[in-house]
Amino acid sequence: MKTTKPNLFPIYIIWYREILLYLRNHLKLFTSFFVPILILVFFGTGLKAFLPQNLLHYDFVQFFFPGILSLSCLVMVMSSTISVVWDKEFGFLKEILVAPIERWQIALGKILGATTTAVIEGALILFSAPYFGFPLSWVLYFEVLGIIFLFSYGVGGLGLFFASRISRMESFSILTQLIIAPLVFLSGALFPLNNAPLWMLNIARYNPLAYGIDALHWIFLKPIVSPSELNNLILFPFAKSLLVLIAFDFVISFLALRVFNRYLIK
Amino acid sequence: MTNPLNQNNSSEIISVEDLYKNFGPLKAVNHISFKVKKGEIFGFLGPNGAGKSTTINILCTLMKPTSGRVLIDGYDLVKQPQAVRHLIGLVFQEIILDSHLTAEENLYFHAMLYGMKQKDFILKKREVLTLCELWEKRKWKTSSFSGGMKRRLEIARALVHSPKILFLDEPTIGLDPQTRNKIWDYIFTVRKEKKMTVFLTTQYINEAEICDRIAIIDEGQIVALDSPENLKKMIGGEVIIFRTVDNDLAEKEFKKSFPEIPLKRVGGSFRIETNNGDEFLPALIKTITPRITSMELRKPTLEDVFLEITGRRIRESETEEKDHLINLDSILEFLNPFGPIFPQNNSAEEKNENNKT
Numbered sequence: 001m002k003t004t005k006p007n008l009f010p011i012y013i014i015w016y017r018e019i020l021l022y023l024r025n026h027l028k029l030f031t032s033f034f035v036p037i038l039i040l041v042f043f044g045t046g047l048k049a050f051l052p053q054n055l056l057h058y059d060f061v062q063f064f065f066p067g068i069l070s071l072s073c074l075v076m077v078m079s080s081t082i083s084v085v086w087d088k089e090f091g092f093l094k095e096i097l098v099a100p101i102e103r104w105q106i107a108l109g110k111i112l113g114a115t116t117t118a119v120i121e122g123a124l125i126l127f128s129a130p131y132f133g134f135p136l137s138w139v140l141y142f143e144v145l146g147i148i149f150l151f152s153y154g155v156g157g158l159g160l161f162f163a164s165r166i167s168r169m170e171s172f173s174i175l176t177q178l179i180i181a182p183l184v185f186l187s188g189a190l191f192p193l194n195n196a197p198l199w200m201l202n203i204a205r206y207n208p209l210a211y212g213i214d215a216l217h218w219i220f221l222k223p224i225v226s227p228s229e230l231n232n233l234i235l236f237p238f239a240k241s242l243l244v245l246i247a248f249d250f251v252i253s254f255l256a257l258r259v260f261n262r263y264l265i266k
Numbered sequence: 267m268t269n270p271l272n273q274n275n276s277s278e279i280i281s282v283e284d285l286y287k288n289f290g291p292l293k294a295v296n297h298i299s300f301k302v303k304k305g306e307i308f309g310f311l312g313p314n315g316a317g318k319s320t321t322i323n324i325l326c327t328l329m330k331p332t333s334g335r336v337l338i339d340g341y342d343l344v345k346q347p348q349a350v351r352h353l354i355g356l357v358f359q360e361i362i363l364d365s366h367l368t369a370e371e372n373l374y375f376h377a378m379l380y381g382m383k384q385k386d387f388i389l390k391k392r393e394v395l396t397l398c399e400l401w402e403k404r405k406w407k408t409s410s411f412s413g414g415m416k417r418r419l420e421i422a423r424a425l426v427h428s429p430k431i432l433f434l435d436e437p438t439i440g441l442d443p444q445t446r447n448k449i450w451d452y453i454f455t456v457r458k459e460k461k462m463t464v465f466l467t468t469q470y471i472n473e474a475e476i477c478d479r480i481a482i483i484d485e486g487q488i489v490a491l492d493s494p495e496n497l498k499k500m501i502g503g504e505v506i507i508f509r510t511v512d513n514d515l516a517e518k519e520f521k522k523s524f525p526e527i528p529l530k531r532v533g534g535s536f537r538i539e540t541n542n543g544d545e546f547l548p549a550l551i552k553t554i555t556p557r558i559t560s561m562e563l564r565k566p567t568l569e570d571v572f573l574e575i576t577g578r579r580i581r582e583s584e585t586e587e588k589d590h591l592i593n594l595d596s597i598l599e600f601l602n603p604f605g606p607i608f609p610q611n612n613s614a615e616e617k618n619e620n621n622k623t
Contacts, residue, residue, distance in 0.1 A: 013378045017364075024366035091360045098326050099379035100351035 018113025067189030080114030081159030151212030157252030285334035296486035309477035355424030414445035504543035
């Protein structure tokens with residue numbers, strides 16, 4: 001009976017549970033709708049009014065948008081995977097752990113579920129892109145969602161990697177301050193890293209988030225900025241970003257699954 | 267591995283041999299061996315922190331033993347955890363339900379995780395929900411359930427995949443006495459209808475009394491294992507408990523008159539175990555000159571058994587305050603770059619290897 005079931009079915013069940021919980025958790029659902037509106041109305045309007053005649057050769061809002069988009073997804077995916085800590089503390093995870101399924105299936109289902117919620121969030125935010133002056137086409141739309149998927153998956157893996165290792169919620173704030181914050185500041189989401197000093201650039205080179213955000217910049221800015229200008233805003237060639245992103249996803253899956261497996265059985 | 271066809275014809279469904287579990291220097295389970303027969307209700311009785319939950323977590327594959335051998339229906343727990351997981355249903359100490367989901371959906375996810383077919387699940391769902399009297403409320407979100415209803419749903423959920431053994435870790439903790447009795451009714455019905463083995467832990471004496479056999483556990487060790495009747499016979503026919511205004515004098519007088527009868531002081535009162543209490547009582551009253559403030563003659567309970575063996579009460583440890591100090595080690599554990607992401611070896615496996623050779 002066990003062999004007739006494909007191995008992927010438990011992953012699907014964990015994933016489905018994650019999605020159902022997301023849809024049922026009205027607060028979380030509301031936030032995922034609210035953040036795009038917030039970005040569009042307040043942030044977009046405010047920034048557009050503030051920075052129209054800037055000294056830069058490009059519209060800074062257009063540089064900012066991909067960064068904000070990816071950070072919203074990051075928050076979404078992090079909050080989903082970090083819930084493992086909460087699950088551990090209050091026991092919801094036990095019910096899944098005593099079920100006759102493999103640990104890696106649980107971990108993978110969890111990461112994929114979190115990634116899916118982030119992609120939904122990204123898809124919603126993307127609808128506001130025309131407001132910021134991006135010519136939104138279906139090609140662009142799905143290209144961006146593809147990158148968001150790869151990016152969120154990596155972040156999800158990272159989140160699970162840390163969540164499996166920490167045993168209480170207090171550790172979580174330290175985690176965000178010591179690890180997530182530096183990763184975000186050195187990702188190029190908030191300002192272009194090209195003009196940053198070399199030491200910062202060198203650190204950013206080892207930041208997996210930087211590659212995902214760089215790839216998004218490339219996709220968004222290529223149609224609207226001249227090639228020489230694009231070079232000033234992009235750190236890495238697109239192909240390299242894509243490659244690093246995929247490689248990171250593989251490596252972090254492996255590490256997260258391994259740590260998840262080891263730390264949950266005491 | 268020991269028996270590929272798993273023809274477990276013996277009458278034992280759980281067999282635990284030389285089980286140890288250490289958490290650093292703490293010996294949570296310190297050399298435990300016992301066997302549980304098919305179809306019996308087997309109870310673990312002991313105070314908080316005695317190792318009850320640790321043992322049940324090991325038996326449910328949630329923890330790895332430091333050493334020892336556990337067979338569940340012929341399957342080795344460490345080597346074939348997946349096979350064991352199919353055989354067991356579990357009700358945890360904490361209420362573990364997805365509160366955003368309905369009762370039915372909670373069961374559905376459980377069934378899917380256990381690889382049940384939709385068709386089987388629909389039949390089984392009706393059966394277990396009816397048994398636990400939740401069929402009418404199956405479309406309710408569990409967040410609207412009362413504590414007792416949640417527990418019943420958890421029992422229903424543990425039964426969905428037709429396990430051979432039902433594990434209950436303090437199933438009635440935090441419930442009022444009325445609900446508690448009802449939960450017990452369900453457990454008995456389940457046992458009777460499904461011919462299931464039930465393994466439970468409890469710190470309530472009256473709950474332990476209804477088990478077929480109980481193991482009294484203290485400080486990680488089994489200090490007694492038998493049926494409640496036999497355990498109580500250990501003590502003798504009756505227990506007399508009395509208090510006087512001057513305990514020291516009373517003790518002196520008692521020892522002078524009845525040197526052959528052991529007298530125990532527990533807190534501010536005396537305990538005597540005797541076989542003919544009603545005859546002994548008048549003699550006792552005559553002997554002791556200090557005024558007697560209270561006196562009680564009763565049949566022994568498991569509490570007396572526990573007291574007799576360990577010299578302590580079961581529930582007194584409850585008053586101890588929990589240590590809420592923040593443990594910096596555990597907060598910073600994930601920062602340690604050399605932490606055991608890739609530990610060299612697993613001590614549990616290693617010890618098991620050593621034990622075999």
